[in-house]
Amino acid sequence: MDNNLQPAALPAEELRRLYRLVTAVRQLDLAAIAWQRQGIIPGYAPELGQEAAQVGSAFAMDPKHDFVFPTYREMGVALTMGVDMTAYMSTHKASWHGGLYDPVQTRLAPIQAVVGGSVLHAVGWAHGQTLAGNPGVALTYFGDGASSQGDVHEAMNFAGVLKAPVIFFVQNNGWAISLPTEAQVAGGTVAARAAGYGMKEITVDGNDAAAVVLATREAAAHARAGHGPVLIEAMTYRRGPHSTSDDPGRYRTLAEERRDEGADPVRLLADRLVAEGIADSAFLDAALQDANANADRVREGVMALGPRPGSEMFDFVFAEPTEALKAQARAWREESEHV
Amino acid sequence: MSEQPSGAVASSDLEAAARNTEQTAAQEQSSPAPSPEDGAGRMENLSMQAALNRALAETLAEDPRAVVLGEDVGRLGGVFRITDGLQERFGADRVFDTPLAESGILGMSVGLAMAGFHPIPEVQFDGFAYPAVNQIVTQLARMNYRSRGTMPMPVTLRVPSFGGIRAPEHHGESLEALFAHVPGLKVVSPSSPHEAYHLLKHAVAVPDPVIFMEPKSRYWQKGDVFPDDAGPLQGAKVVRPGRHVTLVAWGAMVARCLQVAELAAEDGIEVEVLDLRWLKPIDAEGLAASVARTRRAVVVHEAPLTSGLGAEVAALITERCFDTLRAPVGRVTGFDVPYPSGDLEDEYIPNIDRILFGIQRVLEYRRG
Numbered sequence: 001m002d003n004n005l006q007p008a009a010l011p012a013e014e015l016r017r018l019y020r021l022v023t024a025v026r027q028l029d030l031a032a033i034a035w036q037r038q039g040i041i042p043g044y045a046p047e048l049g050q051e052a053a054q055v056g057s058a059f060a061m062d063p064k065h066d067f068v069f070p071t072y073r074e075m076g077v078a079l080t081m082g083v084d085m086t087a088y089m090s091t092h093k094a095s096w097h098g099g100l101y102d103p104v105q106t107r108l109a110p111i112q113a114v115v116g117g118s119v120l121h122a123v124g125w126a127h128g129q130t131l132a133g134n135p136g137v138a139l140t141y142f143g144d145g146a147s148s149q150g151d152v153h154e155a156m157n158f159a160g161v162l163k164a165p166v167i168f169f170v171q172n173n174g175w176a177i178s179l180p181t182e183a184q185v186a187g188g189t190v191a192a193r194a195a196g197y198g199m200k201e202i203t204v205d206g207n208d209a210a211a212v213v214l215a216t217r218e219a220a221a222h223a224r225a226g227h228g229p230v231l232i233e234a235m236t237y238r239r240g241p242h243s244t245s246d247d248p249g250r251y252r253t254l255a256e257e258r259r260d261e262g263a264d265p266v267r268l269l270a271d272r273l274v275a276e277g278i279a280d281s282a283f284l285d286a287a288l289q290d291a292n293a294n295a296d297r298v299r300e301g302v303m304a305l306g307p308r309p310g311s312e313m314f315d316f317v318f319a320e321p322t323e324a325l326k327a328q329a330r331a332w333r334e335e336s337e338h339v
Numbered sequence: 340m341s342e343q344p345s346g347a348v349a350s351s352d353l354e355a356a357a358r359n360t361e362q363t364a365a366q367e368q369s370s371p372a373p374s375p376e377d378g379a380g381r382m383e384n385l386s387m388q389a390a391l392n393r394a395l396a397e398t399l400a401e402d403p404r405a406v407v408l409g410e411d412v413g414r415l416g417g418v419f420r421i422t423d424g425l426q427e428r429f430g431a432d433r434v435f436d437t438p439l440a441e442s443g444i445l446g447m448s449v450g451l452a453m454a455g456f457h458p459i460p461e462v463q464f465d466g467f468a469y470p471a472v473n474q475i476v477t478q479l480a481r482m483n484y485r486s487r488g489t490m491p492m493p494v495t496l497r498v499p500s501f502g503g504i505r506a507p508e509h510h511g512e513s514l515e516a517l518f519a520h521v522p523g524l525k526v527v528s529p530s531s532p533h534e535a536y537h538l539l540k541h542a543v544a545v546p547d548p549v550i551f552m553e554p555k556s557r558y559w560q561k562g563d564v565f566p567d568d569a570g571p572l573q574g575a576k577v578v579r580p581g582r583h584v585t586l587v588a589w590g591a592m593v594a595r596c597l598q599v600a601e602l603a604a605e606d607g608i609e610v611e612v613l614d615l616r617w618l619k620p621i622d623a624e625g626l627a628a629s630v631a632r633t634r635r636a637v638v639v640h641e642a643p644l645t646s647g648l649g650a651e652v653a654a655l656i657t658e659r660c661f662d663t664l665r666a667p668v669g670r671v672t673g674f675d676v677p678y679p680s681g682d683l684e685d686e687y688i689p690n691i692d693r694i695l696f697g698i699q700r701v702l703e704y705r706r707g
Binding site: 067096098111117123125138158317320322323 | 406438445447450452453454455458474477478482483484485486487488490493522523546619620623
């Protein structure tokens with residue numbers, strides 16, 4: 001065993017589950033980029049390099065009581081939470097903005113395209129748990145770019161004042177499309193801001209899945225005990241483009257990527273498992289095969305998604321639709337379907 | 340910038356409002372709720388402030404999921420005292436002060452609704468809704484849609500609205516067209532204490548986001564409230580019948596149009612006043628029914644002319660009444676200028692003379 005590696009304070013079985021999850025996320029992520037190139041989906045926001053941050057944090061939550069608020073780049077969170085991945089990836093198929101999964105049943109809020117848009121919702125939901133006497137904790141994701149948004153600051157201040165059980169989980173991946181963290185975050189870290197809002201902060205190596213699990217569990221216990229919100233800054237790296245429409249070559253070089261990207265989260269966990277004798281190459285191979293098979297299944301599911309019925313444009317605007325909207329729906333139907 | 344009530348909301352008004360509310364609370368506590376039989380004809384003379392306060396108190400009492408939140412709504416009772424006494428009565432869990440950030444108030448309301456609550460947020464003045472527009476437009480209005488109907492947003496946003504109280508900048512805005520344009524929002528504005536009481540209670544029960552625009556210049560005017568006789572809660576309402584022209588108005592402009600109708604009657608012009616009430620959805624059939632009788636219409640609003648709600652009203656009338664209209668639909672509105680300082684607001688808000696001129700233009704119109 002390599003004595004330089006700190007043994008992870010997680011049971012072997014959890015480490016093996018984590019590895020299967022980060023591998024599944026990695027392979028599905030790579031597959032989705034290929035689908036976009038093949039014309040199966042119009043676009044995708046890769047998370048290459050952020051698998052440990054996403055899997056580790058979602059892994060730490062209690063799916064019965066807690067609720068998770070994603071951005072548009074939390075595929076790894078959804079997969080870890082057991083969300084149907086065809087329904088999740090449907091957002092990238094342009095089937096439905098929020099995804100076709102049920103957010104109430106899965107406890108994963110709809111996919112959020114407004115940067116920083118859902119962070120306040122987590123505070124409201126969390127304060128609702130306090131009011132109702134429920135033990136739930138809200139976990140809200142955002143990035144170093146979103147940390148500049150006023151809503152994120154308002155959310156942290158509200159949560160601090162109300163002692164709301166919220167975990168603000170920042171994936172600092174170094175880049176907000178083309179803008180590096182040093183041009184985005186005054187003071188250098190998002191975590192430093194926690195002090196100003198009177199909340200606990202944890203800075204964690206976002207490439208180390210086990211460390212992220214431990215940090216998030218610590219944060220969840222803190223929030224659940226009524227001690228208020230926690231800010232976790234997971235330091236990681238966006239190894240890929242911002243989206244499949246992006247061209248990182250315009251703002252960073254390959255040499256800079258290699259210099260800055262740090263440890264590959266999937267490789268790091270594999271090395272630890274092998275070094276600690278928790279897994280062997282057969283286990284790693286099986287995990288990879290399962291991950292590829294899963295990606296293939298999701299690919300088939302996504303390809304089988306037909307176009308959405310046009311009537312859905314009208315169906316969910318209101319819980320109680322107005323007569324004017326019903327009239328528009330009738331007119332659309334008559335003029336487009338000739339019925 | 341001041342977040343205090345303007346000088347026009349004099350302390351004597353606030354004291355009077357407080358007395359009203361105290362009397363109301365005392366009455367509620369001293370007598371049991373009336374049974375349906377003996378309560379059918381109940382009538383009370385209340386200010387709109389007291390009527391709104393009553394509606395909120397009854398909502399909080401009847402709906403355990405209702406929560407009131409906003410700036411200074413708790414201990415202070417709101418700068419207009421609409422939430423006066425509610426925190427004391429229902430506790431700081433049900434009626435709570437938030438930090439001073441309107442986007443935060445609305446974003447938090449979205450999250451509370453996701454958790455199953457019925458939030459009733461307040462933004463302190465119309466102009467303070469602007470910092471919350473992102474959360475209102477991109478989140479509140481779309482969450483039911485985005486979640487495919489699994490996360491409805493039964494949020495009633497109370498906005499003290501419109502001008503007329505000599506307030507500082509951004510304290511006299513008319514935002515109805517902005518909000519009515521946003522898919523997923525409903526917009527309503529009461530014109531009287533009776534309407535305020537019933538429409539607020541109704542809005543809170545609507546499972547969709549409702550922007551509730553309170554005409555702040557009418558907060559202190561008293562009117563008869565019939566608590567047990569809401570009447571129809573949807574659509575527009577003819578508040579004065581007439582044969583010659585329909586004045587379409589909402590909020591504070593309804594009372595002004597009633598004054599205009601009274602004056603016009605002296606010249607033998609019978610003006611029908613239609614209180615639109617719901618600004619989204621607009622009661623197109625109610626509009627058409629009135630204008631089908633009068634064959635002339637003038638729409639009156641405080642908001643600027645261009646792309647104001649009057650344009651939508653005119654289009655709806657024209658689509659339905661083109662063949663019988665005697666004149667193009669007239670518009671008497673604010674101007675396309677930023678809402679002016681108090682010295683000029685009487686020039687800006689449609690006044691009686693301008694509305695009378697508007698009626699005259701429509702009555703004197705001859706086909707070319």
